[in-house]
Amino acid sequence: MILTLFAVVVVLVLVAFVRYHFQDDSKSRSPGIGLEDLKALNIKHDVHSAFMTLVNDEGAGSWPPRATHDGFPPALRPYRQIYAAMAPFLATANPSLDDEYNRIRCQEFRSRMQALLTEKVDIQAARSTLEIVQSGNWDAFPRDAYNGFYSCIACLRHAYRWATNPVVKVAQDEKKLCFPFELDMPWSYLQRRFNITSPCGNVMSNAICNLDPQGQIVYPINEGMSDVVRSTELAWCRLFYDMESMAIPIYCAMIQAIIAFERGDKNLCLTYINTGFINLRRVMQFVYEKMNDPNIARAAWVRHVSGIHSWGLTLETDDPPVEYGGLSGSQALLFMAVDAFLGINRYHSDSELKMDVSGNMRDVAATFRRYSFRKQLSEKSEYDIAIENSLKRMVNQLRSFRAVHKVRAVRYLSAPAPERLPMTAALSVLPSQGEEKLAVESYKSIDGMLTKRLNETV
Ligand code: HEM
Ligand SMILES: *[C@@H]1O[C@H](CO)[C@@H](O)[C@H](O)[C@H]1NC(C)=O
Numbered sequence: 001m002i003l004t005l006f007a008v009v010v011v012l013v014l015v016a017f018v019r020y021h022f023q024d025d026s027k028s029r030s031p032g033i034g035l036e037d038l039k040a041l042n043i044k045h046d047v048h049s050a051f052m053t054l055v056n057d058e059g060a061g062s063w064p065p066r067a068t069h070d071g072f073p074p075a076l077r078p079y080r081q082i083y084a085a086m087a088p089f090l091a092t093a094n095p096s097l098d099d100e101y102n103r104i105r106c107q108e109f110r111s112r113m114q115a116l117l118t119e120k121v122d123i124q125a126a127r128s129t130l131e132i133v134q135s136g137n138w139d140a141f142p143r144d145a146y147n148g149f150y151s152c153i154a155c156l157r158h159a160y161r162w163a164t165n166p167v168v169k170v171a172q173d174e175k176k177l178c179f180p181f182e183l184d185m186p187w188s189y190l191q192r193r194f195n196i197t198s199p200c201g202n203v204m205s206n207a208i209c210n211l212d213p214q215g216q217i218v219y220p221i222n223e224g225m226s227d228v229v230r231s232t233e234l235a236w237c238r239l240f241y242d243m244e245s246m247a248i249p250i251y252c253a254m255i256q257a258i259i260a261f262e263r264g265d266k267n268l269c270l271t272y273i274n275t276g277f278i279n280l281r282r283v284m285q286f287v288y289e290k291m292n293d294p295n296i297a298r299a300a301w302v303r304h305v306s307g308i309h310s311w312g313l314t315l316e317t318d319d320p321p322v323e324y325g326g327l328s329g330s331q332a333l334l335f336m337a338v339d340a341f342l343g344i345n346r347y348h349s350d351s352e353l354k355m356d357v358s359g360n361m362r363d364v365a366a367t368f369r370r371y372s373f374r375k376q377l378s379e380k381s382e383y384d385i386a387i388e389n390s391l392k393r394m395v396n397q398l399r400s401f402r403a404v405h406k407v408r409a410v411r412y413l414s415a416p417a418p419e420r421l422p423m424t425a426a427l428s429v430l431p432s433q434g435e436e437k438l439a440v441e442s443y444k445s446i447d448g449m450l451t452k453r454l455n456e457t458v
Pocket of ligand 2: 195354359362
């Protein structure tokens with residue numbers, strides 16, 4: 001009896017462990033709003049097919065995307081090994097304030113990586129492998145492994161870019177940097193695959209696809225650092241992953257609401273909007289809770305996690321020169337999709353969007369926008385008024401997210417980091433520099449920008 005109980009407990013624990021990726025789906029799911037329901041939905045509608053294309057193609061059959069890191073084709077395996085070999089040299093607990101020392105440290109890191117790339121990568125073989133996938137043959141390189149490779153190359157590029165973590169002023173002062181051919185060549189294939197133009201990584205490549213199926217980081221930026229630093233790095237990656245995972249019922253509800261509206265079934269439409277609202281509130285509460293000390297430790301995050309995900313270089317080829325930013329929460333599908341569904345102005349311009357947001361994700365957001373029915377609602381119809389009121393509840397959830405995020409963002413960014421100039425991931429180096437008080441000043445422009453966005457959320 002005791003043994004049986006023990007066995008049951010063991011099985012339950014194992015199931016809980018293996019189900020890491022599904023934790024949020026199973027909890028409070030309303031009928032008809034899971035990914036499986038959406039796959040089974042026998043319907044022809046642009047908004048449904050755009051989402052299913054995202055899931056099947058870039059998502060490798062799931063959402064958030066599946067990414068695996070053990071099954072790269074042989075010619076591409078050295079890249080993962082090189083990351084693993086370089087990781088111990090990347091992080092440091094106490095960055096130096098001496099520019100000359102830092103310059104040498106960065107130089108050494110880069111030459112070491114270049115030497116490994118030259119030695120281990122057979123560039124012709126690597127190129128042929130990528131060429132085969134580009135021609136549409138995925139047999140030897142399944143999409144989940146391709147997503148893992150996307151993360152691998154993006155993380156190698158960010159490691160090469162900053163060459164030490166926390167990032168230091170001498171690296172921030174660089175505005176141009178020549179990358180090893182072994183990193184530029186695969187990145188050009190990845191850019192075409194995801195239809196993006198940026199030389200740097202994004203939330204998908206650096207955070208979401210950087211987790212293995214057990215939810216652990218594959219390409220760490222803080223190897224050998226303290227528990228609080230490493231747990232902050234992990235919590236930050238998982239926040240984006242979990243948020244997208246919890247967003248599935250919202251995407252499904254919005255798709256169903258659009259279809260119900262077009263069929264004139266306003267009652268059903270209202271039901272789905274309410275489901276969307278309830279799930280949006282859940283996700284937002286989850287984000288408020290996680291985007292906070294101690295889950296994401298403020299002091300650790302700003303120095304040891306945020307900087308290396310920025311970019312701050314301009315490309316020779318761009319005319320006029322464009323400075324590339326790096327990661328931003330604004331690249332998460334959830335916000336683009338919900339804004340679009342509610343008919344709220346877009347946050348990114350077309351060209352910004354094309355830099356870092358993949359083609360399939362752009363299509364999903366654009367399709368939600370095309371079928372957004374909020375502007376068609378009439379003030380004379382009781383049903384329409386009820387629908388608008390429900391949509392307004394979703395808007396208000398976004399507003400409170402933006403109000404909370406604005407305060408937290410500035411609080412996080414103004415934590416001290418004397419080895420560098422004030423910066424944000426997406427916006428790079430900011431005007432003033434120095435002590436914490438001055439830093440708060442230099443984040444005024446960001447506060448203004450986020451306030452503007454808050455005011456557009458109506
Ligand atoms: C933890 C510290 C964080 C800081 C310091 C921060 C900072 C910023 C900054 C400076 C911007 C404006 C520049 C840009 O476009 O990227 C921004 C935008 C944005 N961030 Fe964050 N962010 C943080 C976390 C998050 C998280 C966890 C999420 C989502 C889960 C998120 C979602 C967004 C969104 C959606 C925008 C676009 C503006 C908007 O829609 O209001 N951020 N963030
Ligand atoms: C890439 O994106 C652009 C702009 O969004 C689009 O016009 C083009 O068709 C896309 N290319 C592919 C191959 O999907």
